[in-house]
Amino acid sequence: MNTIQPNRIAVRGLKKSFGDNAVLRGVDFTVRSGEVVVIMGPSGSGKTTLLRSLNFLELPDTGTIEVSGVQVVRNGGKLTRDDQKKIRAIRQRTAMVFQSFNLFPHRTALENVTEGLTSVKGIDKARAQQRGMSLLDRVGLAAKANEYPGRLSGGQKQRVAIARGLAMEPEVILFDEPTSALDPSLREDVLVVMRELAKEGMTMLVVTHEIRFAQDVADRVVFMDGGVVVTDTYPASFFNSPASPRVREFLHLIDG
Numbered sequence: 001m002n003t004i005q006p007n008r009i010a011v012r013g014l015k016k017s018f019g020d021n022a023v024l025r026g027v028d029f030t031v032r033s034g035e036v037v038v039i040m041g042p043s044g045s046g047k048t049t050l051l052r053s054l055n056f057l058e059l060p061d062t063g064t065i066e067v068s069g070v071q072v073v074r075n076g077g078k079l080t081r082d083d084q085k086k087i088r089a090i091r092q093r094t095a096m097v098f099q100s101f102n103l104f105p106h107r108t109a110l111e112n113v114t115e116g117l118t119s120v121k122g123i124d125k126a127r128a129q130q131r132g133m134s135l136l137d138r139v140g141l142a143a144k145a146n147e148y149p150g151r152l153s154g155g156q157k158q159r160v161a162i163a164r165g166l167a168m169e170p171e172v173i174l175f176d177e178p179t180s181a182l183d184p185s186l187r188e189d190v191l192v193v194m195r196e197l198a199k200e201g202m203t204m205l206v207v208t209h210e211i212r213f214a215q216d217v218a219d220r221v222v223f224m225d226g227g228v229v230v231t232d233t234y235p236a237s238f239f240n241s242p243a244s245p246r247v248r249e250f251l252h253l254i255d256g
């Protein structure tokens with residue numbers, strides 16, 4: 001990219017504890033519009049908590065979160081009415097894809113995708129179905145529109161979940177280990193969809209251990225350990241010449 005894009009995500013001094021377990025201990029990073037940033041780090045380092053804090057599924061204790069120009073400053077205490085309004089705005093601009101898919105089991109693939117269109121966006125059923133079909137087609141699942149999640153493979157479920165996220169026309173997509181629950185043979189179908197989204201310029205923050213994806217697609221790799229960002233660098237330097245011993249140790253582990 002040769003023009004400097006604005007920040008889509010900016011996190012400053014983010015802290016979050018559960019009781020006396022300080023999980024995020026001052027996290028800072030930014031993601032520019034159209035960037036793909038991969039977050040890596042050992043289990044328990046706070047990656048999920050960070051992602052969930054970005055759209056306030058977890059309430060951060062202190063720090064600043066800015067998503068798509070909407071800024072919430074936390075300094076302990078309760079959320080003000082103004083904060084709540086901003087959080088709704090952030091959620092409207094953000095989609096989240098979970099490790100565990102989180103589809104409605106008693107709704108078909110198509111109904112899972114159109115649910116938000118009719119209930120949140122108030123789009124009429126016929127148009128929602130049309131949009132839903134074109135999104136399912138985009139993730140390669142038009143033929144599965146009327147199947148229930150129980151009859152889909154993990155990779156297909158995850159692609160339905162991505163289509164559902166896209167239905168809300170997000171400006172940012174947060175992925176939390178989207179392929180970790182999948183058999184290796186099913187991962188690639190999901191990664192192909194993610195690669196296409198990246199190519200189309202979607203802003204993506206992706207927690208993943210998929211090395212190839214990170215090497216090919218990421219603009220940067222943010223490495224977290226112990227609730228802080230240890231390194232934030234280009235994939236080539238992260239994988240080929242990691243400066244930190246903690247990164248080297250981590251890469252050794254995930255490389256098997």
Ligand code: ADP
Pocket residue numbers: 018021023041042043044045046047048049050
């Ligand atoms: P990661 O995704 O990097 O594996 P997590 O953010 O899931 O890490 O977890 C980091 C730490 O936060 C863990 O010690 C975990 O037990 C704790 N934790 C996460 N969510 C909660 C919660 N809702 N209540 C209490 N502790 C939590």
Ligand code: MG
Pocket residue numbers: 047048049177
């Ligand atoms: Mg996690």
